[in-house]
Amino acid sequence: MTQANNKPRSPIAAHPITSAAIAILIAADIFFVLFTPIYARITPKLGNWPFFYWYLLVYMPVTSLALWLTLRLQNRLKQPPQDPATATQEGGVRS
Amino acid sequence: MSHVNTTVFTIVVALFVLVTGVGFAAGHWRRASDMMHLDEWGLGGRGFGTLITWFLLGGDLYTAYTFIAVPALVFGSGSIGFFAVAYTIMVFPIALIFLPRLWSVSRVHGYVTPADFIRGRYGSRGLALAAAFTGILALMPYIALQLVGIDAVLQVMGVGTTSTNTFVKDLPLIIAFLVLAAFTYFSGLRAPAMIAFIKDTLIYVFVLVAIFYIPTRIGGWGHIFGAAQTHFESINPKTGKPYGTFIPTSKAIGSTQFDFASLALGSAIALFLYPHTITGTLAAKRRTVVKRNMVYLPTYSVLLALIALFGYMAIADPATSASIKKAGGNAQLAVPYLFQHMFPPWFQGIAFAGIIIGALVPAAIMAIAAANLFTRNIFKEFFKPDASPRLQTQMSQWASLVVKIGALLFAIELPKTFSINLQLLGGIWILQLAPMMIGGLFTRWFHRWALLTGWLAGMAYGTIAAYNVSSPTASHWAGSSDIVFGHSVYIGLTAVIINLVVAVVLTLVLKATKVPEGIDETLPHQYTADPEDTPAPAPAGVGLGTAAD
Numbered sequence: 001m002t003q004a005n006n007k008p009r010s011p012i013a014a015h016p017i018t019s020a021a022i023a024i025l026i027a028a029d030i031f032f033v034l035f036t037p038i039y040a041r042i043t044p045k046l047g048n049w050p051f052f053y054w055y056l057l058v059y060m061p062v063t064s065l066a067l068w069l070t071l072r073l074q075n076r077l078k079q080p081p082q083d084p085a086t087a088t089q090e091g092g093v094r095s
Numbered sequence: 096m097s098h099v100n101t102t103v104f105t106i107v108v109a110l111f112v113l114v115t116g117v118g119f120a121a122g123h124w125r126r127a128s129d130m131m132h133l134d135e136w137g138l139g140g141r142g143f144g145t146l147i148t149w150f151l152l153g154g155d156l157y158t159a160y161t162f163i164a165v166p167a168l169v170f171g172s173g174s175i176g177f178f179a180v181a182y183t184i185m186v187f188p189i190a191l192i193f194l195p196r197l198w199s200v201s202r203v204h205g206y207v208t209p210a211d212f213i214r215g216r217y218g219s220r221g222l223a224l225a226a227a228f229t230g231i232l233a234l235m236p237y238i239a240l241q242l243v244g245i246d247a248v249l250q251v252m253g254v255g256t257t258s259t260n261t262f263v264k265d266l267p268l269i270i271a272f273l274v275l276a277a278f279t280y281f282s283g284l285r286a287p288a289m290i291a292f293i294k295d296t297l298i299y300v301f302v303l304v305a306i307f308y309i310p311t312r313i314g315g316w317g318h319i320f321g322a323a324q325t326h327f328e329s330i331n332p333k334t335g336k337p338y339g340t341f342i343p344t345s346k347a348i349g350s351t352q353f354d355f356a357s358l359a360l361g362s363a364i365a366l367f368l369y370p371h372t373i374t375g376t377l378a379a380k381r382r383t384v385v386k387r388n389m390v391y392l393p394t395y396s397v398l399l400a401l402i403a404l405f406g407y408m409a410i411a412d413p414a415t416s417a418s419i420k421k422a423g424g425n426a427q428l429a430v431p432y433l434f435q436h437m438f439p440p441w442f443q444g445i446a447f448a449g450i451i452i453g454a455l456v457p458a459a460i461m462a463i464a465a466a467n468l469f470t471r472n473i474f475k476e477f478f479k480p481d482a483s484p485r486l487q488t489q490m491s492q493w494a495s496l497v498v499k500i501g502a503l504l505f506a507i508e509l510p511k512t513f514s515i516n517l518q519l520l521g522g523i524w525i526l527q528l529a530p531m532m533i534g535g536l537f538t539r540w541f542h543r544w545a546l547l548t549g550w551l552a553g554m555a556y557g558t559i560a561a562y563n564v565s566s567p568t569a570s571h572w573a574g575s576s577d578i579v580f581g582h583s584v585y586i587g588l589t590a591v592i593i594n595l596v597v598a599v600v601l602t603l604v605l606k607a608t609k610v611p612e613g614i615d616e617t618l619p620h621q622y623t624a625d626p627e628d629t630p631a632p633a634p635a636g637v638g639l640g641t642a643a644d
Contacts, residue, residue: 041342047316050342060393
């Protein structure tokens with residue numbers, strides 16, 4: 001089965017920089033919480049909070065922000081002028 | 096402990112009655128002309144907007160797992176319990192990758208369950224049966240965890256612990272359970288969706304109050320973290336090792352960083368493979384609703400992190416620690432006892448009701464999801480292919496009752512030292528759907544028989560490995576990690592890697608020998624479709640699930 005990105009007018013091919021930015025945003029968002037050596041430490045403390053604990057807490061609004069940005073970028077992948085015309089009952093453009 | 100505080104008891108019962116009323120009334124909310132259709136009973140008419148979906152999916156995330164199991168692990172073992180925080184961060188970027196595709200293809204083809212998708216994608220009844228079986232099996236311990244959570248609150252309230260008769264002892268739990276079963280039966284998915292509003296209001300109030308108030312009572316955050324650090328670095332005379340870790344360590348022996356990361360990653364991939372989270376997702380009105388929720392849901396996780404810290408507060412408060420010790424060291428009681436020692440009765444009532452309702456909502460969604468799987472992918476597929484929508488709905492209603500009884504058995508049979516293992520056990524099983532589900536959403540490369548064999552290998556390894564984990568208090572099912580190449584790793588993650596390797600190798604073999612691949616009824620553009628991209632605003636109350644039936 002071929003995928004959307006193999007189609008001749010693929011949104012990924014049409015917007016390489018935006019697509020790369022989306023991929024990097026999502027990958028970074030996962031990496032910086034998956035790779036524990038980055039934050040498994042006590043210092044620097046924030047008030048009385050060890051680094052490990054406040055890092056995780058601060059990470060959540062950051063995730064929200066990163067994903068919000070991702071959605072904004074994904075919207076740019078759509079070709080606005082063609083959007084209403086191609087979006088039908090059976091299938092729309094990539095969103 | 097046998098003393099029941101009248102104020103606490105009255106408030107909990109009053110809120111429980113309120114929720115029950117709402118649960119039954121929910122059946123009339125945005126009611127469709129024919130409730131006896133699975134799109135209605137099982138998916139709330141497929142018409143939930145961003146806000147309701149947020150509450151519904153939040154309800155899947157915020158369960159007894161959050162209130163009881165995670166703080167219990169934090170109380171008992173320290174920083175490793177915070178893997179749950181890392182997991183609820185990671186889960187959203189991961190879900191954003193594949194969940195919108197699942198929503199789109201399911202909307203176009205009218206899929207109700209994940210196994211429906213597997214059947215359509217691979218044209219394989221066997222593979223769909225495997226997916227349905229796994230989904231139902233994995234939900235059992237997860238529902239059981241909810242029961243353990245309710246039980247912990249009731250125990251601290253002093254309800255039902257005085258009698259030695261098992262039935263009398265568990266009577267309040269059984270009553271709560273029957274009520275849950277009844278309104279799920281009548282109202283379907285609308286009940287938990289509506290109750291989630293009340294539940295979250297209660298929870299937001301008590302968590303925010305507690306997180307600011309408790310530190311002022313017990314000497315501030317400095318003391319809380321200090322007490323936790325001192326405790327976990329001291330040596331447990333029974334084992335000769337430290338009680339736990341305050342910060343995940345990277346030491347050659349006893350490293351917990353790898354364990355931490357693998358538990359977080361495994362749980363994150365697993366969450367949106369669970370049938371109940373998929374149910375919550377498919378009930379969304381539009382594709383953008385699903386996407387937007389990945390942005391808004393992390394705000395839920397902030398509270399999860401704060402609740403995890405209740406575990407440390409329980410360590411820092413001598414009265415709470417003493418109560419837990421007196422109750423046989425049952426860490427599950429950490430949060431209920433903390434609240435009992437910190438707050439006046441009326442506030443305890445609100446908090447305890449919040450936890451109980453917070454366990455009932457996901458239990459209801461899980462039972463519905465498991466019931467849908469049974470009806471669609473086992474009953475209709477193998478026993479009655481011509482089942483009418485009405486019969487399917489009736490079957491689901493009954494199946495939801497059976498599932499709950501199964502969960503009750505899990506709750507009674509498995510060791511409860513760390514109830515979080517119930518959820519992690521479910522995770523081991525559900526993760527074995529990752530290659531066929533997530534893989535299948537992006538590529539049709541995998542061969543159906545290769546996926547089935549891989550699934551079997553992953554299930555076998557995961558189950559045997561989990562069975563063999565022992566602890567000083569339990570000989571089996573005592574944990575969810577085992578040692579691989581010198582590292583302690585979440586069994587679910589190891590199992591799914593085995594699963595994937597088998598699937599890849601066998602796919603190459605089967606493709607080379609040209610074994611028939613089955614018919615794929617989906618088309619590439621359907622994975623990005625939003626049937627309502629050109630909005631014709633439908634009036635509320637009209638069933639929106641008919642677009643693709």
